[in-house]
Amino acid sequence: MSSPQIVWFRRDLRLQDHPALCAAAARGPVIPVYVLDDERAGNRKPGGASRWWLHHSLESLGKSLGRHRSKLILLRGDCVAGLARLAEETGAETVHAIQHYEPWWKDAEEELTGHCDLALYDGNYLMPPGSVTTGSGTPYKIFTPFYRALSRMMPPRDPLEEPALSLPDEWPHSDDLDEWGLLPTKPDWADGFRKQWDVGEIAAQDRLTDFVDRVSAYEDDRNFPSCEGTSRLSPHLHWGEISPAQIWKALEGKRGQGVQAFRSELIWRDFAQNILCQFPYYPEESYRQAYRDFPWRNPNRGHLIAGELEAWQMGRTGYPIIDAGMRQLWATGWMHNRVRMIVASFLTKHLLIDWRHGERWFWDTLVDADYASNGTNWQWVSGTGVDTQLFTRVMAPLLQSEKFSAADYIREWVPELAHLPDADIHDPPPSKWPEDYPERLIEHREGRERALSAYRDMKGETES
Structure with a gap:
C-alpha cells in the first residue's frame, strides 16, 4: 500500500472543490487533520463568534468524512510540531494543504517545509493571491483596475468533484472536539446564533441554491436591511465550506446587474487578499502615514471615551439604525453589509x-x-x-436609515422603538422618545463638524 497522505485543513472545511484533498486522495490513504493553534496566531486567534462557528464546522466536516468511513483527526498546540510528529508517527509521505496568506500561516508553512514535504495548492480565491498584476508585473493597489484585470481572467477553473478516499491501516490519536471548549457555556450567549445559522458544507450549498434563485434582485435589495437581499454566504466562504469557484459556477447562465454586483463582491474578497499579500499587517496599522498620528479619541485614556465605545459596541448610541446593527451583530454574529458601513463611519467619524x-x-x-x-x-x-x-465622507445615519427603508429592521432589533410608525422610527421626535432608549451620544451635525475639524488640523500639520 502507498504511504499515507496528510491533508491539513484550516479555513477550507469542505470536501468538494478541495485541491489539496483531491491531490492527496490520488496518491494514497488520506489522514485529514485540523490543528487548533492559538499560540501561533497570537492576538489573532479566532474570536468568540468564530470559535462557535469553528466548532460546528469541524463537527460537520467530521460527519462528511464519515460518509467515506474516514475521520477528522483533531490536534491542539503548535501546528508545525504537531504535523511533523504526526507525519513521523504515521509514515506519511506528504502534508497537503490549501495555501493561506495570513502572516502566522505563511510563517507556519515556511517552517513546516523544514520538517516534512509540504505541498501547497490554491483553492480559496478566484485567482491565486498575488497573481493579478499590472502590465509591469506589480500588484494592484486600487480596486477598479484590479477588478477589470481579474474579470478578464474569468471564469475561474472548474470546481473539483469530491474525491473517493482510501483509509490508512491505523488511525492516529485525536482530541475530542467537545473538550476544546469552543462553545460558550457560562453564559451560553449563542442562542441567537443557533437560530440564525446552519453550519457546514451542506448548509453552504443550500444557502447558495437559495441565493441563486434571487440573485437578479441583488443589486438593489442588498442595500435594504429589512429584506433578505444579501447572500449570507460570507461565513461559509470565510471558513471554506464553499469555494468562490463553486459560487461563480452556480451563477453561470444568470443575467442582470445583480449577478455582476455579486461577482464584484467576490472580486473584492480577492482584492483584500491582494492587499494583504503586499502589506501583511494591513489590519494592524493605518496605511496612510498621516492617519498614524491622527488625533483619534483614545478609549484607553478616559472613561468618557471608553463609555462611548462600549455604548457603540452594545447598541446604545441613540441612533436607531446603528443600535439595530450592533445588536444584530451581538445576537447573531453577523451584520447587514450596508449597516456595517454606517456603524463603522459613525465610530470613526x-x-x-x-x-x-x-x-x-x-x-x-x-x-x-x-x-x-x-x-x-x-x-x-x-x-x-x-x-x-475620503475621510470627509461622513455618512448620515438618520438619512441612511430612511433612504434604505430600515424601519422593520429597527423594530426587530430595537424593541424599545417597535411601536413607532415609519415616519418617526428613524429619527424619533423628543415627544415620542422612549424613556428606556438612550439619548444620542452626539448629534450628527456636531459629530460631523468635529471630524472635519480634526481632518483640517491633520492636513494643516501635514502640509506645514
Whole structure:
C-alpha cells in the first residue's frame, strides 16, 4: 500500500472543490487533520463568534468524512510540531494543504517545509493571491483596475468533484472536539446564533441554491436591511465550506446587474487578499502615514471615551439604525453589509475613535471575521487605507436609515422603538422618545463638524 497522505485543513472545511484533498486522495490513504493553534496566531486567534462557528464546522466536516468511513483527526498546540510528529508517527509521505496568506500561516508553512514535504495548492480565491498584476508585473493597489484585470481572467477553473478516499491501516490519536471548549457555556450567549445559522458544507450549498434563485434582485435589495437581499454566504466562504469557484459556477447562465454586483463582491474578497499579500499587517496599522498620528479619541485614556465605545459596541448610541446593527451583530454574529458601513463611519467619524477598535470588535463578534477583508473594509470606511473613500465622507445615519427603508429592521432589533410608525422610527421626535432608549451620544451635525475639524488640523500639520 502507498504511504499515507496528510491533508491539513484550516479555513477550507469542505470536501468538494478541495485541491489539496483531491491531490492527496490520488496518491494514497488520506489522514485529514485540523490543528487548533492559538499560540501561533497570537492576538489573532479566532474570536468568540468564530470559535462557535469553528466548532460546528469541524463537527460537520467530521460527519462528511464519515460518509467515506474516514475521520477528522483533531490536534491542539503548535501546528508545525504537531504535523511533523504526526507525519513521523504515521509514515506519511506528504502534508497537503490549501495555501493561506495570513502572516502566522505563511510563517507556519515556511517552517513546516523544514520538517516534512509540504505541498501547497490554491483553492480559496478566484485567482491565486498575488497573481493579478499590472502590465509591469506589480500588484494592484486600487480596486477598479484590479477588478477589470481579474474579470478578464474569468471564469475561474472548474470546481473539483469530491474525491473517493482510501483509509490508512491505523488511525492516529485525536482530541475530542467537545473538550476544546469552543462553545460558550457560562453564559451560553449563542442562542441567537443557533437560530440564525446552519453550519457546514451542506448548509453552504443550500444557502447558495437559495441565493441563486434571487440573485437578479441583488443589486438593489442588498442595500435594504429589512429584506433578505444579501447572500449570507460570507461565513461559509470565510471558513471554506464553499469555494468562490463553486459560487461563480452556480451563477453561470444568470443575467442582470445583480449577478455582476455579486461577482464584484467576490472580486473584492480577492482584492483584500491582494492587499494583504503586499502589506501583511494591513489590519494592524493605518496605511496612510498621516492617519498614524491622527488625533483619534483614545478609549484607553478616559472613561468618557471608553463609555462611548462600549455604548457603540452594545447598541446604545441613540441612533436607531446603528443600535439595530450592533445588536444584530451581538445576537447573531453577523451584520447587514450596508449597516456595517454606517456603524463603522459613525465610530470613526462621529466618535473619532480609531478604526482599529472597531476592527477588533468585529474580529471577536463576527462569524465571518476575516483578517484581510475585515481590515480592508475598516480602512476603506475610515479613509486611512490604500484604496479608500475620503475621510470627509461622513455618512448620515438618520438619512441612511430612511433612504434604505430600515424601519422593520429597527423594530426587530430595537424593541424599545417597535411601536413607532415609519415616519418617526428613524429619527424619533423628543415627544415620542422612549424613556428606556438612550439619548444620542452626539448629534450628527456636531459629530460631523468635529471630524472635519480634526481632518483640517491633520492636513494643516501635514502640509506645514
